[in-house]
Amino acid sequence: MTSELFRFQGGVKPDSHKKESSEVPIQRVPLPSRLVVLLVQSSQGSARTIVTVGDKVLKGQCIGEAEGVAGTAIHAPTSGTVAEIGRYPMAHPSGLASQAIVIEPDGEERWITSEPLDPATASHEELILRIQASGIVGMGGAAFPSHLKARSEIETLIINGAECEPWITCDDRLMRERAASVVTGAAILAQLTGARRVLVGIEDNKPEAIAAMRDAVRGMEPAALACLGAEPDMMSVVAVPTLYPTGGEKQLIRVLTGIEVPPGTLVTSLGVQCFNVATAHAVCRALLHGESVVSRIVTVTGNVERPGNFEVPLGMPIADLLAFCGLNPGTSRVMMGGPMMGFTLPSLDAPITKGCNCLIAASDELFPPQPPEQPCVRCAQCTTACPVGLQPFELYWASRAKNLDDAKRHHLFTCMECGCCAYVCPSHIPLVDYFRFAKSEIRARDEEQKAAAQARSRFEFRSARLEREKAEKAARLAAKAAETRAKAAADGNAALIAAAVERSKDEADA
Amino acid sequence: MMLTVLAALLPGIAAHVWQIGAGVLVHLAIATATALAAEAAVLHFRKRPVMIALSDGSAIVTAWLVALILPSIAPWWLTVTAVLVAIVGAKHLYGGIGQNPFNPAMAAYCAMIVAWPSFMSQWPSPNGIDFAAQLNLIFGGSREIDGITGATALDAMRTGLRNQNDIRSILAADTFGFAGGRGWEWIAVGYLAGGAFLLARRVITWHLPLGFVAGLGLTAGVFWLIAPDSFPSPLFHLASGGAMLATFFIITDPVTAAASPLGRFIFAAGAGAITWVIRTFGMYPDGIAFAVLLMNICVPLINHATQPRPVGQRKDSQP
Numbered sequence: 001m002t003s004e005l006f007r008f009q010g011g012v013k014p015d016s017h018k019k020e021s022s023e024v025p026i027q028r029v030p031l032p033s034r035l036v037v038l039l040v041q042s043s044q045g046s047a048r049t050i051v052t053v054g055d056k057v058l059k060g061q062c063i064g065e066a067e068g069v070a071g072t073a074i075h076a077p078t079s080g081t082v083a084e085i086g087r088y089p090m091a092h093p094s095g096l097a098s099q100a101i102v103i104e105p106d107g108e109e110r111w112i113t114s115e116p117l118d119p120a121t122a123s124h125e126e127l128i129l130r131i132q133a134s135g136i137v138g139m140g141g142a143a144f145p146s147h148l149k150a151r152s153e154i155e156t157l158i159i160n161g162a163e164c165e166p167w168i169t170c171d172d173r174l175m176r177e178r179a180a181s182v183v184t185g186a187a188i189l190a191q192l193t194g195a196r197r198v199l200v201g202i203e204d205n206k207p208e209a210i211a212a213m214r215d216a217v218r219g220m221e222p223a224a225l226a227c228l229g230a231e232p233d234m235m236s237v238v239a240v241p242t243l244y245p246t247g248g249e250k251q252l253i254r255v256l257t258g259i260e261v262p263p264g265t266l267v268t269s270l271g272v273q274c275f276n277v278a279t280a281h282a283v284c285r286a287l288l289h290g291e292s293v294v295s296r297i298v299t300v301t302g303n304v305e306r307p308g309n310f311e312v313p314l315g316m317p318i319a320d321l322l323a324f325c326g327l328n329p330g331t332s333r334v335m336m337g338g339p340m341m342g343f344t345l346p347s348l349d350a351p352i353t354k355g356c357n358c359l360i361a362a363s364d365e366l367f368p369p370q371p372p373e374q375p376c377v378r379c380a381q382c383t384t385a386c387p388v389g390l391q392p393f394e395l396y397w398a399s400r401a402k403n404l405d406d407a408k409r410h411h412l413f414t415c416m417e418c419g420c421c422a423y424v425c426p427s428h429i430p431l432v433d434y435f436r437f438a439k440s441e442i443r444a445r446d447e448e449q450k451a452a453a454q455a456r457s458r459f460e461f462r463s464a465r466l467e468r469e470k471a472e473k474a475a476r477l478a479a480k481a482a483e484t485r486a487k488a489a490a491d492g493n494a495a496l497i498a499a500a501v502e503r504s505k506d507e508a509d510a
Numbered sequence: 511m512m513l514t515v516l517a518a519l520l521p522g523i524a525a526h527v528w529q530i531g532a533g534v535l536v537h538l539a540i541a542t543a544t545a546l547a548a549e550a551a552v553l554h555f556r557k558r559p560v561m562i563a564l565s566d567g568s569a570i571v572t573a574w575l576v577a578l579i580l581p582s583i584a585p586w587w588l589t590v591t592a593v594l595v596a597i598v599g600a601k602h603l604y605g606g607i608g609q610n611p612f613n614p615a616m617a618a619y620c621a622m623i624v625a626w627p628s629f630m631s632q633w634p635s636p637n638g639i640d641f642a643a644q645l646n647l648i649f650g651g652s653r654e655i656d657g658i659t660g661a662t663a664l665d666a667m668r669t670g671l672r673n674q675n676d677i678r679s680i681l682a683a684d685t686f687g688f689a690g691g692r693g694w695e696w697i698a699v700g701y702l703a704g705g706a707f708l709l710a711r712r713v714i715t716w717h718l719p720l721g722f723v724a725g726l727g728l729t730a731g732v733f734w735l736i737a738p739d740s741f742p743s744p745l746f747h748l749a750s751g752g753a754m755l756a757t758f759f760i761i762t763d764p765v766t767a768a769a770s771p772l773g774r775f776i777f778a779a780g781a782g783a784i785t786w787v788i789r790t791f792g793m794y795p796d797g798i799a800f801a802v803l804l805m806n807i808c809v810p811l812i813n814h815a816t817q818p819r820p821v822g823q824r825k826d827s828q829p
Contacts, residue, residue, distance in 0.1 A: 262824060375608035388820050
């Protein structure tokens, strides 16, 4: 089935650098001496610890329950002992620490007894709860809880295998080697969301992945076929042109369906939902095999001895993984994610989490330092490159001048920080940094205003209360005074009467 | 990027040398030296890195444009003054490259035409005088210029029309060639070729050049169709004066143009239309400089009115 493709505006074509890591099969890594499983593994919620130090755990055993509606569970990545529960740095630009469960592996890799769930017989709610309890989040990098997205009712399900960022190849390898599971996971998600069509979008620079996925769709497993209501034609694998950022949710939706998602609109309201291929794979493993998310495929590339893709247990310290891959001398920094949207890790002590798709060891040869920033001459190449129709240089002028209202008026918050503008800027201006700065300034200002408004309303309430209490007190005093007066008046009258009585008595006696 | 712009100016400069004489090269040299010295001095006093800014070539582009819009037999100090006005006055006093609201070359042209109108209206005739005579004029020789200069095509056309001559007889004069001024039209062809090169290399987009051509050409075309005896054709307007230089090298200055693609088209079209008005009803040799400055003033308004909507956002929704 061929479907018409659409174009999104803008976009750039950076050197792909895929071959460095895409030609070797996915490898296992040796277990490190400690696995640091962060309680925060998703963008929306966290888990609540249900083990204590000293507990023996099996691989896949739940060690943290989903907290609240948005939370997702976490599981022991291997069998061993809970050695510590404490704070460890997160893989985040801030380098902040977060609560984590540390497990010392026993090296036996003993799985907990698995309990598969058959999508054909289980209820909708059971399946959704299983996705949450298996700890599945968006594995493309955003780590949004998947059970929240799986609840939507949609027409078109999009499976994102675009992998448009340079250097990253973990989805490519996954599709080449485990296409059947990806297809089955996609079919399960289609059943859950009631989608009538499933489009798997893959950039055309991955012909092997496209071929493998097409084969898998043709030879679909019976379980997947059942999920699609015995209509295999519902699912098709679409090769999309290689153009960064095709893998952005709104961009891929545009390319595959022609729908332009307005800013601030939930895609589900337009009958579409997007899942990453690795998320679909995790759904398949969780439901059909009873395996929770205990590992993920991470691309390690750049200035390393053995670049490639690795099945990494969650919680493996990044330093250990890099040591296994052989970090070459001359590495100036390590990036997480791709070079366009990723960030430089402040510390290599942070552990691998579910959203970590790629580590790039950067050297000055591979990533030459940016030339010095030059003045903006409004050449508008950034406008041409922007995939969401913004004028980045106007945003830049506004952000630089801290003219926050102007930045908002130029749709600052529509910016998804894809980095196309900074990539094309002939003046080498780090535009995205300016936008992040302006966004944080606006958020801080809004917080401040909210706090001020709250303080004012509290003060006004207190003033009103004091005023009311004063009035009540005055009224009470007045009432009491009146009473006293009345009483005194009454007493006075009685005395007069008594005196008069006395007087009349005296007169009578006389 | 700026080096590409300089390269794109070469065909027009070559045509200038071929048709008018090598005097323009002297002016280009003077302007370049002045611009580099002025830029370096101002950056030094402003405590900015000098070499980075000098090596981007933008000062040389400004210098060349100033040299090309001045008469090539103007005295040397006129070029020096004009370049100083452009670099120091119009650019650095407003905060340097990227910050200036007015096109530096056009601001310099307007300052010169107000200060020394006679020098600014003495244009050499094609092949009228040899290089030695041009050098003599540039470096302070006597300015006995009768017979050396001739009326430009725009001047001849305006004077002829004011004297109630009909266009056919005006165009029969020796001043006019196949499209504009004899000789000068080849320079326009040179700039057109350079502009095509810039478009092909994507240094400029089509919005600004097409807007200017549309603004000037359509305005001229409407009046020409109504009264062909009283108004010259759009082709004449586009081939005369600085129209082609402006189309590809002046109006395309991104710093002083409007922001969005639509805004840029409107900006350039407005400049084209005002150029026609000044040429037709004004008394200056050409109207482009004033037209561009007038539209520079309108840029904030145009930007406000033509801000593009993000992808998918409907017209009625507010951010």
